[in-house]
Amino acid sequence: MRKLIICLAVLGISQAAPKTELDAKKFLDQASDKLFNLYDTIATEVYTAPNSDEDFESLFQKLTVVQTISQELVEIAEETKKYDPKIIKDPKIKHALERLRKSAKLFVLGEEYFNNLLLSSNALKELSVDKDVEPYQKSTAQTEDEEERLAYFPDITRIFAKSQDPKELQYYWESWRDKNIIWAHIHFSNIVESIQKAANLTEMGILDFWFEQFENPKFLEEMESVMKSLKPFYQQLHSFVRHQLHTKYGDVVIDKDGPIPEHLFQQVIVQAWKNGSVIDSSFPSSDLPNIDESLIHQNYDAMKIIKTANGFYESLGLDSLDDEFWEKRVKPEDEEQGDCKSDIFDITPHVYLKYCKKVDFRKFLQAHGYMGSIHYALQKKQLPYYYFPSYDLEFPVGEAVILSASTHKHLKSVGLLPDVSYKDDVMMNRLFRMGIHTMFNIPVYFVHTKIMTELLAGQIKFEDLNKIYWNLMEEYVGVEPPSDRKEDVIDFPYKFYESIEDNHQTAKFVSEVLGYQLYHALCLKSGQLANNEKLHNCDFYQNKDVGKSLKELMALGSSKSWRQVLSTILPNKSSLDGEALLEYYAPVKEWLEHKNKENGVKIGWNHSKKKVLGLTE
Template sequence: MLWQIFGFLIISVVTSNTVTDAAATNQVDPKQFVADASTRYYKLYNQIAEETYSSTDDEDFNTIFTKLATVKRIAAELVQISEEASEYNLESIRDVQVKAALQNLRRVGELFVLGEEYFSSVLINFAALKELSTDKDIEPYLGGANMKDQDDSPLAYYPDIQKIFQQSNDSDELKYYWESWREKNLVWSSINFYTIIEAFQNAAKILDMSVLEFWFRCYNNKEFLKEMEKVMEDIKPAYKQLHAFIRNELHKKYGGSVVNPRGPIPDHLFQQVREQAWQANSVIEPYFSKASLPPYDTFVAHFEPRSMIDAAENFYKSLGLTELPSEFFDKQLKEQDESAESGDCRADIFDLTPYVYMKYCKKVEFRKFLQTHGYLGRVHYAREKRNLPSYFFPSYDLEYPVGEAVILSASTPKHLQTIGLSKDFQFTEPILMNRLFRMGIHTMLNIPLYFVHTKVMNDLLNGTVEIERINKHYWELMEKYAGVEPPSDRPENAIDFPYSFYLDMEENHQTKKFVSEVLGYQFYRSFCQQSQHRGSLHNCDFYGNVAIGNSLKSMMSLGSSKPWHETLEKVLGKNSTLSGEALLEYYNPMLDWLKAKNRETKVKIGWNASQKKIL
């Protein structure tokens, strides 16, 4: 959607912290310069809100032109601020907060420092990569048992082919779509992706910082990738157990000609397993039937879309967080224009701290009920940090793991019974394991992908790997960290990234997802420990615990005014590094089951080298 593209532009402006008068130079006292910049931010916010969010007609080209003209004007000011802030000698400034503010202000130019090149090329490249998943340009697979009933209209990856991966048990069909989408988009994805890589490298040079500092700017931690690697080491033994079980089930289903019982899992089937985690044809169906899962959608069938938001808000209110004002519900909350039937609609979040605008999906189902709990975490985070100077509004993206922790609590049988949604349903141990297993497949199989995608960008940007051999490097990482191989031999000049790799690339979305998942479980365990929960971690509900709300508020109110680890200490205590231990504790019952099953079937734990070639 064009609204989302312009949303990215304005979000870049806002999270870049602030704007100031062009007249401000290093002749102005630095403290005054910073104060003026912060004050102007609030005035700018009102203008942005009026000229962007107030319009819902994305196809009105006059409106689009007005938005673009506004963004270009703002971009010019931001670039000038970067230049002006750079004129101050940081070594001579004693005030720690003023120094930190100036360091942030030096970066506000972001990709806008590329000037007209950004608007004429790079922005279009971002949009083009997003459209790779929605263009209907893939010819349908005409094989299989249902050939006579098939429509021959071209398909888009989303939602058409994604739905096929959720439903199909035909390995040849899945392989066809896996290869066809990549071959169809080879040239277009390569050109746009490479242009974007160069844009990040060029912008970093202009801003006089390393490209990795520019790319990982949210976390501002040179050791950050090492922390991610440590998480991968933490979960490696458990991941190998899950991998061995899944590979064995796929081998039984498709045979040795498709799945090597001692090798990596072919990527088209690895995707199938992830997409079918909550479907009736999941690989765990012989052991844990979907039919025995709780009727989750029935639990929320009586809700209206807005009342699901009210239910999520009740969770945050129960923690003692400040109730959202009527202004949010009256002016900042809107219903999406799209029909609730159009694919897997998600809410659009437009973060203009101290306010957050939200366009919510009209679909009523349990998954949306949980997602709404996560969305409101962003709204509450913005309110708690609203009293900070604007240059400290960025919050290391911690609003996302906060939302994940709340989702974990809100989805527990204990919580559903507490608020009366499942009062007539009995959660037996097999049902709890069924739920846990399906959650585990979704979570534990995605984390290595988020890491590999982060590592690819890291290695490409810093020159560790040449762009000409990026596909070979990608598959080396996929084999090493995920135990996954391509379905067939692949050309070295291909670019085999999945469509999710390109989504929100400008926001470093894959790294954000990794951190959100891992820290979400760390926050959740910390809250459960604080509430003195007894029993299995996966059924801990911290609803109604005001002390936990106070811990949250103490972290939220800091924004980025304190370093990353010091901010995390407000919730995690002194051991505030990324860790996979909480996730492993959460899934411990599943892992015990896997170890016993793998011993029984005597499957290989781990994988041999792939026999597929990157030519």
């Protein structure tokens, strides 16, 4: 349902084609009022009512509301095409019309959006929760019919977070993909065709449509430039981790000079902060302060975490949230689950937070990101409604705040760390684990974006998709499949399919990279990088100058272009850049270069020996 709301940036008012700039101005004024009413209908009729224990009829009624509104939006969005840009001189009016003209996006599919694309998107999500994988170790006390089968979420993900058995991890990696060969292919190809059709209906080039969020059909080139700048550091980190894996598992499991098998690559990522991680021999997890225990000891519950995160933003001078938000727009998950996730429903000016009840350090940091979306909506609510979509910049803003809130300096300030000095080895321990989480994900997001972009553009064929996927994974990530792969499979991980119709993987890449850029710029603004202070220990909590910069950014929504909005905080470089990431992890890179030289490890990787065939071979 959330995807329906994100797409509701479509608008128009039925009237005769304008002949003057004044007509266009009147149209935009009416459009803002119209959009307010549409958003308000969604907020009151779809999200205000309780959503637990709903029967099919009530859910259908909610869907009907959204369908009705979407049809109206698409129809009236066509009205913007009657305004000839050549007669518009005012750049603000021209920009507003351009935003409206492109905003229909996937809703242009009409009924096909709901009956085809949306169903396929939801079906791919279901692949992750269907219990269809047999356990690795079958119980002798149960028959095959009685045996509990496992789902990717939460069962297999929990196994990856704990298991040290490479055979078990390989079994689950292969089994989940092999179980979903047919349905993954059908629904994925259906989504690709729907996106191509929507681009055609909006009379946009496919890459203009796909990268419309960033107003640049060549945005992949900008991402590739970031990858090039990060490559030397990434290769050092990859080579060290591969050496650790080889020391632990031996030649039979991993080639000491080759790519890392993906099941082990995922193990490293999900276990990065856990006991028994492959890096524990160099950076013992037991040396890290236990923030989870601190939270419990200080009687934090989920709401206290949320209000603490909110306090960060208010300390910057951002507006306080009113009682209506806390009383009506914050709701817990229906059940407390170990793997639950919070979620934001942004129907500006109505913003809802559905939070997870779990209490740990990860949820503490995530809450700082979620509250960024809340405050972003608060700042932009005075804009005309067609400027509410904000290029998803609330996510990198949230990432920047998370980086600040995770520092030992900040944790001391809120009483979650004892007032003792952080030793250098503990600082490096924290930084190294953060580096694995960040640097091992960024190239994966890039590969996912690249293969989707080339597939949409018709540059690759479906029958060769898996082979090309693994070629890209080897080239950019240094990863290979656990075993030879057949030509009739698609080996994408679940996160490839997550919100695929919204180009989510590109957004994740941008959020990670741009989050560090914003963090660096805000740390400069706060004056904390003077006297050679390290970027990774900057906390801009309570800094009103930082808050002023954030307000300026947030208040713009999409009233200016993506790069112009970014220039409020990044005046010298409003494009993606890896320099801030490299500065943040500079101590790790220096340590890796010394350690890899000491261990005599190969920097980079040889070609994979695994076979991946395409149907055209």
